[in-house]
Amino acid sequence: MPDVEISIRPSGPYLVRGPVSLHDSDGNAIDLGGKEVIALCRCGASTTKPFCDGTHSKIGFLAATQAAQDSG
Ligand code: FES
DSSP states (O other): OOSOEEEEOTTSOEEEESSOOEEOTTSOEEOOTTOSEEEEOSSSOOTTTTBOOSHHHHTTOOOHHHHHHHHO
């Protein structure tokens, strides 16, 4: 089993489990506060990017695959 696992929540964030380091676009390390699991925003609406803050639920975010299933 790999040390890092990334899973996609249905119409929600990417969950990253394992020992990772995260860097901003300038290469600066982002403090993960010792968390072993982080949720990265996939909807683009989080006010705490790159982390998910739960806003995806408030805006009714649907992942492309979920939206296609719901419309078909
Ligand atoms: S995925 Fe949760 S706020 Fe964007």
